Amino acid sequence: MSRFVARGIDFGTVRTEFHLPDGYPPAAVAQARTASDRFASGRQDRTDLAFVTIDPPDSMDLDQALHLERTADGFVLHYAIADVGAVVEPGGVLDVETRKRGQTFYLPDGKVPLHPQELSEGSASLLPGEDRPAVVWRIELDESAEPLSCTVSRATVRSVARLEYSGVQADAEAGRLHPSIASLPEFGRLRTAAAVARGAIELRLPEQEVVPDGDSWRVDLAPRTEADDWNAEVSLLTGMCAAAMMLDAKIGLLRTLPPAGPDAVGALRRTAAALGVDWPESVGVGELLARLDPNSASTLVLMTEAPSLLRGADYAAFDGTLPELTAHAAIGAPYAHVTAPLRRLSDRYSTEVCLAVSAGTPVPSWARDALGSMPEIMGGSDSLASKIDRACIDLTEATVLADRxxxxxxxxxxxxxxxxxxxxxxxxxxxxxxxxxxxxxxxxxxxxxxxxxxxxxxxxxxxxxx
The missing domain is CATH 2.40.50.140 (Nucleic acid-binding proteins)
Incomplete structure (x- = not known):
């Protein structure tokens, strides 16, 4: 933990610089307050499943809830995602406003949400003890946690517990995990091993964040537990299943990343050699990074250099003809965003594609027509989110050190x-x-x-x- 803090930091200057909206248009807020489930009559009732959510302590916009069952020959994962497509009217003022934003932007003193709080932290959030409209992914997996089948449908769900990463980690270490996620550590470790085997590249850089310290601010390194990684594997698996569905149907929206070029890999190998890190020719980048001692200075250096391998991330929309690049090199497979629709615009449309494909019905025109605009909207909002995050950290660093x-x-x-x-x-x-x-x-x-x-x-x- 940093021992230096700074008072009086005005993050409003960052909001002004990047033209972030102050509040939500009244008409959009009114629409959020009166939003109703457009698909209520056709939903399955899955309140029999004891879903739980795992999120940071202060989160109220809960997109995901999970229930993981260990079977005699594998696992069955049910993953409930907030059904934003059911409560946002296509073409309405709320829909139009979300397309302007693209995603939720996070600042240390508060966020600029994709949806009004009435929706994102209220009627659409998978809060415990509340019946909520959701899109439920059902994924059957074998003993190695490799997917065997996948379906997705609309359902009503009820979360029974709101968990936090640190608490899940402590419960795992004490052998008292909630029954709905008792097999999450085994599942997570198997999926992590599978990621290394398929050539995925996991960067474990110290991630900076600005955190409050009384009435002051400081820069800290974001804590990360094994529970974070296990939970991330659930989302990654779902995104990979979604991408496979879309590719089979030749319609959808992928998150893509080209493979690293030989020059970038060669430069990383030279750095490893200079640091005395043993890197056999037969070992891939992802496997090497997974092997490194997290407490070594050489690991920190290599993890800092490794992002040079991951350049060119993009979105690929397609309808009838597959894009030239379909894979995400860092994941080692095709991948799509479908698990955070309260915070990321594209997930709403990708989810509708998957629902239609799974049901064998046509993709709704409102979702199909929007796919082509998503790469530009999401690419722009991703870039803006990165700039905002960096500006807040830079401002805090400079303020903390100004008198030193x-x-x-x-x-x-x-x-x-x-x-x-x-x-x-x-x-x-x-x-x-x-x-x-x-x-x-x-x-x-x-x-x-x-x-x-x-x-x-x-x-x-x-x-x-x-």
Missing amino acids: VGETFDATVLRSRNGKRTADVFVPSVSVMAKCVGDPAEGEQVKIRLVSADVAKRTVEFGYPA
Whole structure:
């Protein structure tokens, strides 16, 4: 945990800079308040399944609830997703406003939601003890947790418990997991092993986040438990099943990523060699990264370099003709977003495609007609979300360090920019990643001096040697 905090940070400047909306249009809010289930009459009743949700402590926009059963020869997963397509009228003012936003944007002092709170944290959220319209994925898996069959349909569900990642982790370690997820650790570990086998690339970088500290703010590294990874595997599996459905039907929306080029892989191999990391030719990138000691400085360096392998992420909409690229290289398979419709626009439309394919019915025209616009909308909102996140972290870093110019800090050198006499460094005492002027060697533990911290420009710069 960072021991440095800063008061009086105004994240409103970030909202203004990126033209984020302040509130929701009254007509859209009114539509959210009066939203009703357009498919109520045709729903299955699955309130017999004891679904549970797993989310961060403060989340109220609960998209997903799961029920995982261990059988004699495998697993049966039921994954309930908030049925946003049932409560947002196509072409209505609420629908139009969500298309302007694309997704929920998160800032330290609050979020700019995709949907009004009345819907996203109220009538559509899978809150415990409430009957809710949902889209339920049923996936049968074998002993290795590989999918055998998959269907998806509309149903009414009721969550029985709202769980948090840290609590699930503690319960797993104590052997007292909720019965609905008692087999989640086994499932998660099998799916993680399968990901490595298919060449998936999992980056385990220290992820920065801005968190409150009383009436102040600090930068910390986001905690991540095995429970986070197990839960992520449920969502990844569902997205892979959705992509397979869409490809079979030749209509849908995929999340794509081209494979890393030989130059990027070669550069990573040279970095590994320079750090003394053994990397046999027969071992792929994903397998190497999964093997690394998480507490080693060389691991931090390689994880920082590895994103260069994952460039070119995009969305591919198709109807009748498959796109040239269908796979997501980091996942090692075709993949589609379908599990977060309260927070991400595209999931609503992808889900409708899968519902139709599973039922053997035509894709609704309102969803089919929207597919072609999704790559541009989602690509733009993803880029904006990344810029907002980075701006908030940069602002906090600069504010926290503004009165410490001239002080010396311990740091790990993440990347040396050969020929430019600069490097990227990680300073654990303040959880800061920043530029350092000088020429320290990658992977080295060094002492550096804070040269500048400009709050207005949101920049921090260190110097080496100290």
